[in-house]
Each structure stands twice: as C-alpha cells, then as structure tokens.
Amino acid sequence: MNDTQAMIDNLLTPVRQFLHCDTPDAWIEEAKKPENLTALLVDHCNCELKASQTAMFLIRKYAVDAESGKALMAWAKPYEDFVYGLTRDMRQFHGKKNGLSADLTPKANCPYGEELIAKMVRLIKEEFHHFEQVLEIMDERGIPYSNLQAGRYAKGLMKVVRTHDPVTLVDKLIVGAYIEARSCERFAKLAPHLDSDLQKFYISLLRSEARHYQDYLQLAEQIAGGDISDRIQAIGAREAELINAPDTVFRFHSGVPATADALA
Numbered sequence: 001m002n003d004t005q006a007m008i009d010n011l012l013t014p015v016r017q018f019l020h021c022d023t024p025d026a027w028i029e030e031a032k033k034p035e036n037l038t039a040l041l042v043d044h045c046n047c048e049l050k051a052s053q054t055a056m057f058l059i060r061k062y063a064v065d066a067e068s069g070k071a072l073m074a075w076a077k078p079y080e081d082f083v084y085g086l087t088r089d090m091r092q093f094h095g096k097k098n099g100l101s102a103d104l105t106p107k108a109n110c111p112y113g114e115e116l117i118a119k120m121v122r123l124i125k126e127e128f129h130h131f132e133q134v135l136e137i138m139d140e141r142g143i144p145y146s147n148l149q150a151g152r153y154a155k156g157l158m159k160v161v162r163t164h165d166p167v168t169l170v171d172k173l174i175v176g177a178y179i180e181a182r183s184c185e186r187f188a189k190l191a192p193h194l195d196s197d198l199q200k201f202y203i204s205l206l207r208s209e210a211r212h213y214q215d216y217l218q219l220a221e222q223i224a225g226g227d228i229s230d231r232i233q234a235i236g237a238r239e240a241e242l243i244n245a246p247d248t249v250f251r252f253h254s255g256v257p258a259t260a261d262a263l264a
Contacts, residue, residue, distance in 0.1 A: 008203065011210045012188050015181045018213065020240035023182075023189050027243075030257045032193040036250055041138050042148045043252045047183070048131035049079055050154070051212075054176065055120040055127070059104070062169060063113040063120075068104040075100050079128060088145055090135055099125070112223050119215040126208050137201065151251035154179065156242045160235055167231075170224045174231055177216035178239045182253060184209035 016022065031040055056076060060069040078093040104121070106113030138145065157178065161171040187202040187209065194202065220228055247255035 004203065008188055008206060011206050012185065015184050015210055015213065018181050018217075018236070019178070019185060020236045021243055023186050024244060024256050026256045027254065028190060028193060030250055031190055037141075038143050039148065039250055040252060041134055041143060042146060043151075045131055045134040045138070045145065046083070046148060046150070047252055048127045048134060049083055050150075051176075051179070052076065052079070052124045052127040052131070054172075055124050058169070058172065059117055059120050063104075063106055063110050063116045065105050065107060068102070071100055071102045071104065075124075079131060082145075090132075090139065093128075093132065112219070115222060116219060119219060123212050123215065126212075130205060130208075133201065137198070148251075149249070151247065151249050151254045153242050153251065153253035153255075157235065157239060160238045166223060170220050170228060171231060171235065173216045173220035173223070174228070174235045177213045177220065178235060179253070180209050180213035180216060182239065182243070184213065186252065 030036060053076065056072045060072055064072070082088050082090070082092065100121070104117050106117060110116075135145065154175075157175045158172075161175060162168055184206055187205050191199045191202040217232075220231075243253075243255055245255040246258035248258045250257060
C-alpha cells in the first residue's frame with residue numbers, strides 16, 4: 001500500500017462508519033461517462049458555493065451582530081454575482097485575496113458563537129477556494145459555467161429538520177455533516193475512474209471534506225449539550241434513502257440513475 005492510499009483509507013474509515021451506505025456503483029458508472037463531465041463539474045462548483053452560503057447563513061442567523069452579517073454578505077458577493085449575474089467574469093475573484101473586510105463580532109448572548117464562527121469561517125474560505133479551483137478546471141477544458149437546476153438531495157435532507165430552535169440548528173449542523181461526509185466519500189470513490197488531473201484534484205479535497213463533517217458534528221454536539229445519536233441516526237437514514245433511491249437527474253449528490261437497467 002502506497003502512502004497516498006494509506007492516507008485515503010485513514011481519512012475514509014470514520015467517514016464510512018458515519019454514513020449509512022456507500023455510493024452505489026451505478027452512480028459511479030454514470031458519473032464517469034464523458035458526456036456527464038460537464039454536469040458533474042458544474043454541479044460540484046455549485047455545491048461548493050452552496051456550502052459556503054449555508055455556513056454564512058448559520059453564522060449570520062445565530063452567532064454575529066448585524067454589522068458582521070454585512071461583512072459576510074460582502075465577502076460572498078463576488079461569487080454570487082458570478083453565479084447569479086448576467087456577466088460571468090472570473091477576474092472579480094480568481095487570483096485575488098477575497099476575504100472578510102472586518103473581524104466578526106459574536107452576539108453577546110450566544111455561548112457557542114466564537115466556536116461556530118471559527119469553524120464556519122474556515123470552512124467558507126476553503127469552499128470558496130474549491131469553487132475557484134473547479135471553475136479553473138472547467139476553463140482549462142473549455143467547459144463554460146451554466147445554470148444547472150439543483151437535484152433533490154439537499155431539499156430531501158432538510159425535510160427531516162425540526163422547525164424550532166435550538167433543535168433546528170442542531171439538525172442543520174447534522175445535515176451539513178452528512179453532506180460533507182458524502183462529498184468526501186464520493187470524491188474518493190470516483191477519483192480512480194477519472195483522468196489523472198481530476199483524480200489528483202479530488203484526492204486533494206479529501207482532507208478538508210473529512211474535517212468539515214467532523215466540525216459540523218462537533219458543533220451539533222456542543223450546541224445540543226446532550227446525546228444527539230437519535231438525530232444522527234434519523235438524518236443518516238434519510239440520507240441513505242436519498243442516495244439509494246432512483247433519480248431521474250444526474251447530479252453530484254444524486255441517487256441511483258433511474259434507467260431501465262438500474263431499475264430492473
């Protein structure tokens with residue numbers, strides 16, 4: 001076993017123990033088709049932005065004052081303008097140091113504010129960097145960014161989130177943990193089937209994705225202040241259902257392709 005494989009196995013062991021199922025081989029077969037590369041990369045790019053937006057929302061809603069919230073929104077603006085705007089110019093953020101314009105001030109009555117801010121800001125920085133990396137790969141391959149309708153995965157997970165705080169926050173953090181863990185598992189499982197540059201790129205993401213899921217889970221446990229194993233189990237079961245269910249749309253987190261062969 002070489003050092004790279006040993007690193008992958010070490011990172012993936014707790015991830016696979018956390019997830020309730022592996023990615024089905026049918027999804028891998030679909031993902032490695034050359035005709036699906038554009039959808040794979042565009043959706044991956046969108047996932048990186050959505051991950052940063054979700055983390056920002058949690059900070060703004062629960063952990064910081066209004067001025068800090070404005071600083072977060074300004075940080076995200078170049079990326080959101082690129083995705084949602086009419087003019088897509090990578091120069092507005094790529095190769096620039098796009099960071100927070102000011103320090104974030106925790107809310108006085110938020111006992112977990114500093115921890116939530118620290119973990120989520122680090123995650124946001126990494127997700128923005130990954131967003132830029134995917135765009136650069138697409139640009140090198142002549143794949144333009146285009147709007148792509150989201151799949152059902154994230155919405156399906158949110159349906160099991162309870163609707164009153166503080167348990168809403170706890171559930172959202174657990175959902176975040178599952179999304180990051182699944183991303184990590186898929187990067188590792190898909191990488192051997194891709195060309196050498198994409199393989200190297202996806203392997204390079206494993207360490208941060210594995211840490212992201214652990215950060216989300218640690219925050220959920222800290223904020224709950226008690227046993228959350230029942231919620232981890234319930235949300236994990238739902239995540240596995242979505243991953244194993246037939247899916248008519250191919251996306252990075254989609255389920256089993258709903259083809260005649262897959263459904264036979």
